[in-house]
Amino acid sequence: MLLIHCPYCGEKREEEEFTYDNEAGIVRPTDPEDLTDEEWGDYVFGRQNLCGPIYESWVHTAGCRKFLIVKRDNSNNKIDKTMTVQEASADKNYQEFNSTANSNIKKTNK
Amino acid sequence: MRYSFFNLLKQSFNGHKSWEPAWKEAKLKPHYDVIIIGGGGHGLATAYYLAKELKIRNVAVLEKGYIGGGNTGRNTTIIRSNYLRDESAKLYNHAVDLWQDLTRELNFNVMYSSRGVYNLGHSLQDMRNIERRVGANILNGIDSEVVLPDELKRRIPIMNTSSKTRYPILGASYQKKGGVARHDAVAWGFARAASKLGVDIVQNCEVTGMQVQQGQIKGLQTSKGEVQADKVGIVVAGHSSVLAAMAGIRLPVISRPLQAFVSEPLKPILNTVVMSSQVHGYISQSNKGDLVIGGGVDGYTGYSQRGSPHTLEHTVQAMIELFPFISRVRMNRQWAGIVDILPDACPIVGKTPVKNLYINCGWGTGGFKATPGAGHVFAHTIANDEPHKLNSALTLDRFISGALVDEQGASGVAQH
Numbered sequence: 001m002l003l004i005h006c007p008y009c010g011e012k013r014e015e016e017e018f019t020y021d022n023e024a025g026i027v028r029p030t031d032p033e034d035l036t037d038e039e040w041g042d043y044v045f046g047r048q049n050l051c052g053p054i055y056e057s058w059v060h061t062a063g064c065r066k067f068l069i070v071k072r073d074n075s076n077n078k079i080d081k082t083m084t085v086q087e088a089s090a091d092k093n094y095q096e097f098n099s100t101a102n103s104n105i106k107k108t109n110k
Numbered sequence: 111m112r113y114s115f116f117n118l119l120k121q122s123f124n125g126h127k128s129w130e131p132a133w134k135e136a137k138l139k140p141h142y143d144v145i146i147i148g149g150g151g152h153g154l155a156t157a158y159y160l161a162k163e164l165k166i167r168n169v170a171v172l173e174k175g176y177i178g179g180g181n182t183g184r185n186t187t188i189i190r191s192n193y194l195r196d197e198s199a200k201l202y203n204h205a206v207d208l209w210q211d212l213t214r215e216l217n218f219n220v221m222y223s224s225r226g227v228y229n230l231g232h233s234l235q236d237m238r239n240i241e242r243r244v245g246a247n248i249l250n251g252i253d254s255e256v257v258l259p260d261e262l263k264r265r266i267p268i269m270n271t272s273s274k275t276r277y278p279i280l281g282a283s284y285q286k287k288g289g290v291a292r293h294d295a296v297a298w299g300f301a302r303a304a305s306k307l308g309v310d311i312v313q314n315c316e317v318t319g320m321q322v323q324q325g326q327i328k329g330l331q332t333s334k335g336e337v338q339a340d341k342v343g344i345v346v347a348g349h350s351s352v353l354a355a356m357a358g359i360r361l362p363v364i365s366r367p368l369q370a371f372v373s374e375p376l377k378p379i380l381n382t383v384v385m386s387s388q389v390h391g392y393i394s395q396s397n398k399g400d401l402v403i404g405g406g407v408d409g410y411t412g413y414s415q416r417g418s419p420h421t422l423e424h425t426v427q428a429m430i431e432l433f434p435f436i437s438r439v440r441m442n443r444q445w446a447g448i449v450d451i452l453p454d455a456c457p458i459v460g461k462t463p464v465k466n467l468y469i470n471c472g473w474g475t476g477g478f479k480a481t482p483g484a485g486h487v488f489a490h491t492i493a494n495d496e497p498h499k500l501n502s503a504l505t506l507d508r509f510i511s512g513a514l515v516d517e518q519g520a521s522g523v524a525q526h
């Protein structure tokens with residue numbers, strides 16, 4: 001059972017109050033028409049699915065119902081920190097993690 | 111040494127002192143024609159069929175822990191092939207065909223027991239889906255039938271078929287050829303048979319990097335040093351994304367814990383397999399007598415083989431709803447494996463964007479049943495550098511073309 005600190009409610013609550021959303025940093029392309037099929041497929045389905053410290057987004061479903069960003073080592077479930085979406089957008093490490101989140105097969109394969 | 115009555119008799123005169131190890135622990139050689147990464151059932155079966163049918167014998171299976179220590183040794187061993195889509199059902203059914211004779215084929219008792227599998231329906235929509243799936247199965251030559259509550263009550267008296275429950279049972283699909291097998295024996299049986307044909311099985315050998323030159327795989331870095339290979343097959347279930355990333359490939363896979371548990375051994379009480387994807391649990395009784403129970407996947411991605419207690423609690427609730435006697439049974443052990451889930455709940459068995467690098471992944475919560483079939487067609491794919499006809503639709507690039515094979519409804523466990 002994960003205990004997740006909600007940065008909005010300011011309390012540590014049980015995992016069951018939350019809903020896991022996705023790995024963080026997946027941004028909908030601004031101009032989908034300009035993408036190749038590979039790039040679109042990668043946006044829709046491709047995931048880093050890393051093992052180790054990752055950023056992911058959760059929703060505090062049974063609480064404030066807001067999205068939060070959780071930094072968790074998913075190999076041992078240790079939660080390093082949680083952030084509001086605003087805090088995350090100012091976090092350097094989070095930004096770096098995001099920049100690789102949408103790279104597609106073609107780009108990474110070169 | 112063959113396992114036979116004659117050899118058993120012969121060894122018994124010698125106090126059983128001269129049995130050989132079932133398979134040979136090999137040292138890593140500098141070069142192989144084919145390297146299989148992952149010593150689970152699928153990897154070992156692939157190596158076996160490469161050696162046996164395709165006569166490629168300079169093959170290694172690299173396993174980071176011990177063989178069968180992944181999902182192969184953690185699953186609830188349900189075998190069936192009553193899936194909806196032609197593209198997937200035919201492959202699962204190929205596996206069910208191979209299970210029938212696997213013990214003899216491998217000269218190792220995999221304890222395949224075709225005790226039948228029921229998939230319950232609890233709503234009118236469930237029953238419509240079941241009718242549709244059974245119809246599709248029959249068209250594909252897969253044994254499948256609809257069973258109604260009165261008959262279910264007669265066949266499984268211990269199950270609560272009352273119409274007064276929260277989610278009354280309205281019927282089920284039934285596959286007579288379905289059943290269970292001994293998971294460890296499957297890994298050991300394939301390992302022994304492959305090893306006998308000259309395949310090197312190297313344990314405690316973790317692949318840590320891949321050498322890709324001009325879009326072609328050349329070799330691997332491992333915890334036991336570097337090794338060259340003409341062809342490489344990735345068969346690592348929950349760790350597929352981690353391995354694919356070493357070759358610069360992003361997969362549509364997510365990895366999540368899936369839990370199971372067993373009770374203390376009981377007298378025989380359940381002689382078949384019962385699954386319900388609606389109340390969400392599945393159960394069988396092992397030959398030792400323990401009830402083997404599984405449920406849905408955990409709510410978040412991750413690689414820690416643990417899972418959350420509340421997921422377990424839901425499974426227990428479902429089981430008590432179906433089999434009220436379970437409320438008084440003590441559970442012995444609980445564990446989790448990391449399952450590799452794809453958006454359409456169907457696997458990828460085929461080529462990758464890197465030449466001579468192949469992948470078999472995405473079996474998620476239900477790949478044990480496919481072990482011999484998947485190994486067989488994956489071996490063909492690697493040897494011929496093109497898919498066998500049974501896995502030709504299960505490509506990685508269906509996630510680009512959009513030609514998904516939607517098995518969401520028919521796979522026994524809701525995957526998200």
Ligand SMILES: Cc1cc2nc3c(=O)[nH]c(=O)nc-3n(C[C@H](O)[C@H](O)[C@H](O)COP(=O)(O)OP(=O)(O)OC[C@H]3O[C@@H](n4cnc5c(N)ncnc54)[C@H](O)[C@@H]3O)c2cc1C
Nearest residue numbers: 148150151152174180181182185186188317447477478479
């Ligand atoms: C709790 C649970 C219940 C299940 N129930 C069923 C069921 O009832 N019926 C069914 O059909 N399926 C079921 N499944 C799914 C089934 O177990 C899997 O789909 C199947 O066993 C996958 O086999 P595999 O050989 O591909 O993977 P695994 O057996 O997981 O083998 C992969 C191997 O790769 C190794 N590996 C990983 N990384 C590396 C590396 N870097 N280098 C070297 N080796 C590496 C691992 O150590 C592992 O041994 C269940 C799974 C779980 C977890």
Ligand SMILES: [Zn+2]
Nearest residue numbers: 006009060064
């Ligand atoms: Zn909150």
